[in-house]
Amino acid sequence: MRKIEIMFENYLIKKDLKFTKPRKIILESVLKNKGHFNVDSLYDKIRQKHKNVSRATIYRTMPLLIEAGLVKQALRCQAKDHYENIFGQPSHLHFICTKCGKIIEVRSEEIENILNEIAFTEEFSIKEYNMGAKGLCKKCKGSK
Numbered sequence: 001m002r003k004i005e006i007m008f009e010n011y012l013i014k015k016d017l018k019f020t021k022p023r024k025i026i027l028e029s030v031l032k033n034k035g036h037f038n039v040d041s042l043y044d045k046i047r048q049k050h051k052n053v054s055r056a057t058i059y060r061t062m063p064l065l066i067e068a069g070l071v072k073q074a075l076r077c078q079a080k081d082h083y084e085n086i087f088g089q090p091s092h093l094h095f096i097c098t099k100c101g102k103i104i105e106v107r108s109e110e111i112e113n114i115l116n117e118i119a120f121t122e123e124f125s126i127k128e129y130n131m132g133a134k135g136l137c138k139k140c141k142g143s144k
Contacts, residue, residue: 004027004031004070005019005024005027007068007070008023008027008064008065008068008070011064011067011068012064012068015064017064022050022052022053022054022057022061023057023061023064025046025050025053026042026046026053026057026058026061026065027061027065027070029042029045029046030042030065030070030071030083030085031070031085033045033084033085034085035084035103036074036082036083036084036103037082037083037084038080038081038082038083039055039058039059039062039080039081040055040080042058043055043058046058062083066083069086070085070086071083071084071085071086072084072086072128072130074094074103074130082103086128091112091128091129091130092105092106092107093105093106093107093108093111093131093132093133094106094130094131094132094133095132095133095134095135095137096132096133096134096135097134097135097136097137097140098134098135098136099136099137099140100137100139100140102137102139102140104137111131112129115129
């Protein structure tokens with residue numbers, strides 16, 4: 001975790017910003033989060049222990065974490081942006097249930113190979129990909 005803190009702090013210094021205690025708390029909370037999250041769920045989690053971190057501070061910090069390459073906006077589901085920690089994580093697909101909002105992560109070598117073949121043909125170098133498909137999860141499909 002300290003390595004990531006140093007990376008973020010160095011990024012902030014380049015932007016002439018400070019690595020404040022609220023930003024550190026937000027970073028730690030994001031890195032502990034193993035799944036997808038939105039600002040509201042992150043705020044609720046942080047507020048359980050730290051009453052001095054505002055929702056506005058989280059909204060202002062998220063673009064910084066994205067620009068620093070530590071987080072990405074993974075998808076938009078149920079009218080909210082969802083994020084995920086990407087530091088050291090492989091690219092993957094998202095299956096999004098349009099009924100309950102469940103997000104299922106899937107890795108597929110076949111799709112990665114197809115993307116790489118197309119990229120090679122187009123003389124393009126893929127750094128990451130973000131793909132999603134919307135439909136119904138097993139539970140919602142069975143409860144028509």
